[in-house]
Amino acid sequence: MKKILLLCTFLSTFTYASFKGKIVDEKTLQPVKSAFVSDSTTTVKSDENGSFFIASKENRYHIKAYGYRPYTFTSDTNTTTLKLEPIHVKALYLTFWGASNNSGTLKKILHLIETTEANAVVVDVKNEYGSTQFWTGFKQANEYGAYKQRTNRDIKKFIKTMKERHIYTIARIVTFKDELQASHNIDYAIKKNKKIWRNHDNMAWVDPFDKRAHNYAIAIAEEAAKAGYDEINFDYIRFPAKKGLQFCRQCTQPNRIKAIESFLKEAQRRLKKYGVFISVDTYGNICWAKDDNGIGQTVTSLANYADYLCPMLYPSGFSSGSFYFKYPAKHPYEVVYRSIKKIQDRIPSNRVRPWLQYFKDYTSSRKAYKREEIQAQIKAAEDIGTNGWMLWSPSSKYHQEYLQR
Numbered sequence: 001m002k003k004i005l006l007l008c009t010f011l012s013t014f015t016y017a018s019f020k021g022k023i024v025d026e027k028t029l030q031p032v033k034s035a036f037v038s039d040s041t042t043t044v045k046s047d048e049n050g051s052f053f054i055a056s057k058e059n060r061y062h063i064k065a066y067g068y069r070p071y072t073f074t075s076d077t078n079t080t081t082l083k084l085e086p087i088h089v090k091a092l093y094l095t096f097w098g099a100s101n102n103s104g105t106l107k108k109i110l111h112l113i114e115t116t117e118a119n120a121v122v123v124d125v126k127n128e129y130g131s132t133q134f135w136t137g138f139k140q141a142n143e144y145g146a147y148k149q150r151t152n153r154d155i156k157k158f159i160k161t162m163k164e165r166h167i168y169t170i171a172r173i174v175t176f177k178d179e180l181q182a183s184h185n186i187d188y189a190i191k192k193n194k195k196i197w198r199n200h201d202n203m204a205w206v207d208p209f210d211k212r213a214h215n216y217a218i219a220i221a222e223e224a225a226k227a228g229y230d231e232i233n234f235d236y237i238r239f240p241a242k243k244g245l246q247f248c249r250q251c252t253q254p255n256r257i258k259a260i261e262s263f264l265k266e267a268q269r270r271l272k273k274y275g276v277f278i279s280v281d282t283y284g285n286i287c288w289a290k291d292d293n294g295i296g297q298t299v300t301s302l303a304n305y306a307d308y309l310c311p312m313l314y315p316s317g318f319s320s321g322s323f324y325f326k327y328p329a330k331h332p333y334e335v336v337y338r339s340i341k342k343i344q345d346r347i348p349s350n351r352v353r354p355w356l357q358y359f360k361d362y363t364s365s366r367k368a369y370k371r372e373e374i375q376a377q378i379k380a381a382e383d384i385g386t387n388g389w390m391l392w393s394p395s396s397k398y399h400q401e402y403l404q405r
Contacts (some may be wrong), residue, residue: 010281015073018055023063026083035065035084040146040273044083057078064069064307066350069168070230070275089353089388091120096127100151101158108309113167116403120168122233125224126217128203129182129278136223140216144180159228170231170279171224176215177236179203188212191246208239208256208296209249211238214263218270230273233310235281237263238295252365256296264305280352281309284317287339303347308387314357320364329361332373336380349385356381358393371402
């Protein structure tokens, strides 16, 4: 009996791992406090000295800290001082069609990253229609034909190319706007007058209240995390900005906010084991609104579950009179700076990474956005202390001289 007890003690000791270490900034060697250290289920935070202790039945861990690249290590690593690499993400949007290993668009993006301050890409892993960038292991999406228009036939090669060039990778997942999913699941598609509703570009949406819609988007996010993306960016993580639609629950503000929070909480839980950051795209006026804009998004509710908030601070998106300007598009610096300043009481600027305008003003001013306007937005983001910025060019066409200091 004594031998059996000793054996059980021996086995339990060696099936339960733990790690004690210190996290520091790779460049300054200063401690990194409040970093998140996780296995697939447990998370601890580093203290003021960067020290942490995690007990786990696993031996693979991930570290996430705002302003740093994600870091993965195992319990048998040969050092207890873990160095995180700081990064201010400066991302270029890469279209769904440009995300092929052999596309000319990708080659131009790679050249820009080599020759300018850009260091990251945002890639459509699931677009508005519902198509995926690559063949995923998600059976449900494949049954709907989500892979048929895939633009990348070798995702391992794509990710390898990015990592070899030290490019930070962000997987954009269009969440509740999904023609493929909605048309195959009419029971939880958003409806109007009991018929499936489609917006101005003839795209159907799934009901953000429905857990099946949550599971679908998160499952594809998991596939992106498995492929090696550094960050998952949820876009259209909201209710449509349209009245008179039918949902499975009463569409009140508390219910909407709770639904989006529920989605993010589950995404956070399921993505924990991959060590990826989570970011959320929002309308730019989230910075100024006192309510949820009718779409379920508030700064505070999103900040509780997402690592980074990405408001679309396109000056052209603000109406005449905003910021006391007749044409906000003529004042790109002020629009970006003041918007982020407005939300500093709810989320620190180092957890904000705005989308910036890289297209001609479509309002009455019709102002062209060239080097001066692009650099003004970038300067505003840097002056207010953001985590970086992401440039939205719908065609992924960028000018080298606009991005060079």
